[in-house]
Amino acid sequence: MRRDYLVYTVSTTDLENMIKAFQDNKEIKSEAARKLSMHLTAVERFEGREDAGKVAKHMEAFLLLIDQQLEAERISETAYELLYSDATDMLAMWK
Numbered sequence: 001m002r003r004d005y006l007v008y009t010v011s012t013t014d015l016e017n018m019i020k021a022f023q024d025n026k027e028i029k030s031e032a033a034r035k036l037s038m039h040l041t042a043v044e045r046f047e048g049r050e051d052a053g054k055v056a057k058h059m060e061a062f063l064l065l066i067d068q069q070l071e072a073e074r075i076s077e078t079a080y081e082l083l084y085s086d087a088t089d090m091l092a093m094w095k
Helices: 012-024 030-048 052-071 077-094
Strands: none
């Protein structure tokens, strides 16, 4: 039996848009949004080159950065959970 699956892909642009929306809703403080966005700028360069190893390495670091922002109370639980989930999906795509 054949099954068709909807494939959801995540990009740095998607994550950037989420960060901006969460910042607009006061769920991410400006300092955290700036750090997260700067990190994604580097990931985006490797994504554009289709350098899977470097995208994966930098996405692992991005996940740690999200953890740090939650611990420092610069990001809400909701923003953390959604960003972490999508970042994990993106990491899995590039591994």
